[in-house]
Amino acid sequence: MLKQHPVTRRRTVLPIAITIFCVLVYILPAESFTASNYGPFEEKTLKYYIHDSVYDHDSAWPDMIRTAVIHWNNTKIVNLSETSFFEDADIHFLAGPTSSPTYLAQTNSLAATYTYLADITINKDRDDIGDGYNDPTKYDLPSIMRHELGHALGLGHTWLNTDYLMTPTLRRGHIFFIDQDAEDGARYVYEPNYTLKVQEGGNDYHYGSGGHTYDDQSNYVATNTGPNGAVWTHSSGWSRAHAGTVSFINNYQSRVWHHFKGDSITYAFTMAWNRGVARVFIDGVDMGVVDAYAPDVRWQVARTWSGLGNGRHVIEVRRDSSNPGDKYIDVDSFTVNIDTADTGAHEETSPNAKKIGHWKRFASNEASGGSVLYSNQAQDALTFTFIGDKIDFYYTKAYNRGKAAITIDGVYRLTLDQYSENIQWQQKISFPGLGSGVHTIHISVLGEKQSASSGTYIDVDVFKVY
Numbered sequence: 001m002l003k004q005h006p007v008t009r010r011r012t013v014l015p016i017a018i019t020i021f022c023v024l025v026y027i028l029p030a031e032s033f034t035a036s037n038y039g040p041f042e043e044k045t046l047k048y049y050i051h052d053s054v055y056d057h058d059s060a061w062p063d064m065i066r067t068a069v070i071h072w073n074n075t076k077i078v079n080l081s082e083t084s085f086f087e088d089a090d091i092h093f094l095a096g097p098t099s100s101p102t103y104l105a106q107t108n109s110l111a112a113t114y115t116y117l118a119d120i121t122i123n124k125d126r127d128d129i130g131d132g133y134n135d136p137t138k139y140d141l142p143s144i145m146r147h148e149l150g151h152a153l154g155l156g157h158t159w160l161n162t163d164y165l166m167t168p169t170l171r172r173g174h175i176f177f178i179d180q181d182a183e184d185g186a187r188y189v190y191e192p193n194y195t196l197k198v199q200e201g202g203n204d205y206h207y208g209s210g211g212h213t214y215d216d217q218s219n220y221v222a223t224n225t226g227p228n229g230a231v232w233t234h235s236s237g238w239s240r241a242h243a244g245t246v247s248f249i250n251n252y253q254s255r256v257w258h259h260f261k262g263d264s265i266t267y268a269f270t271m272a273w274n275r276g277v278a279r280v281f282i283d284g285v286d287m288g289v290v291d292a293y294a295p296d297v298r299w300q301v302a303r304t305w306s307g308l309g310n311g312r313h314v315i316e317v318r319r320d321s322s323n324p325g326d327k328y329i330d331v332d333s334f335t336v337n338i339d340t341a342d343t344g345a346h347e348e349t350s351p352n353a354k355k356i357g358h359w360k361r362f363a364s365n366e367a368s369g370g371s372v373l374y375s376n377q378a379q380d381a382l383t384f385t386f387i388g389d390k391i392d393f394y395y396t397k398a399y400n401r402g403k404a405a406i407t408i409d410g411v412y413r414l415t416l417d418q419y420s421e422n423i424q425w426q427q428k429i430s431f432p433g434l435g436s437g438v439h440t441i442h443i444s445v446l447g448e449k450q451s452a453s454s455g456t457y458i459d460v461d462v463f464k465v466y
């Protein structure tokens, strides 16, 4: 039940010190994308301290740390200044053993409260850390420090590009700078009004080719945190959700984003009584709002923005300021270059008709194509995605039929009552004037009926696209 979603979640003040490790190693399993759930510092003006152990191990290391600090200061997102007093510092640089001898360095976040301290430890037991710019056999310490400072400031790892600063795997003799991805992540956690821009350059960019769907809990969908440390709830066990999961949040100005390469992007979400208004940005351009409120629950409601031009883009879904305080935004999936039906007739068996829930087929010579799909389970739904300006939806009226909510492109259109005293095949309801581009019609079984009906069945016979 959606209403069991918690209204408040653990955060803000942790009762005792909790140590979170983030380590830089050769290979680390995927865990998060860019903005981590470590939480940012409350302040943007921070102090750091270089411990004696760093000077003692290698006299060249303190200046390499300072170089990394200067690069983060140059972003103007944060301002780090050095202190000679350990107790004054928010971030401590140390040289010492790390949790594993394979690590280059590790960042421990000391989350005694929402405002935390970070200890960055460079592995002194390795002899291959140093000036990677002039010595290709060395892992470059300024690069390692830029990366670990990213963690300390609240960033996780990225899987977009192995050349990006927050890749889990740095390489010998390779210099990693603060790139657009890391900067986006840091602005995301420190600047609530920052709107993401599409990234330029780079290679090995992760993207979906035709029709690829990314679940809300994929590494490529950034629901790890919101501004001011607000945490998305990653929820599973929903049989009608994509991959059984949805993620949701109701903190002010919470956001989710997804980088992709393609010509269109489809945002799928859940409509429900505890859902509210989200504003969508693509490549930093305001695309308007999506209102996910509905008195009933509708799964995998989809809206597509198409004609973006093949290339790199970023979609950002942000909780809108008009959203009432108790209403969530949610994300179920993003689909890049969704498959679409063209003009013409498409039976309910079309691959573009997606069954959500427990639909069954009923064969009859009276039906278009010789069969219909039917369900009487509330919250079951069927979606059909097409390109055209108008769609006709054909169904059967009968004595045991109930009501369905019809939603197109995330906007509720009407409640369709399929009841009639006598069976009437191939009844039609028309939705003209949709405008060019990709559209999705969503038919959701309400489990409701008028009193004369003997059942709550909804059926789907054929779609005709114009």
Ligand SMILES: [Zn+2]
Residues within 6 Å of the ligand: 022, 023, 024, 025, 147, 151, 157, 167, 168
């Ligand atoms: Zn790392």
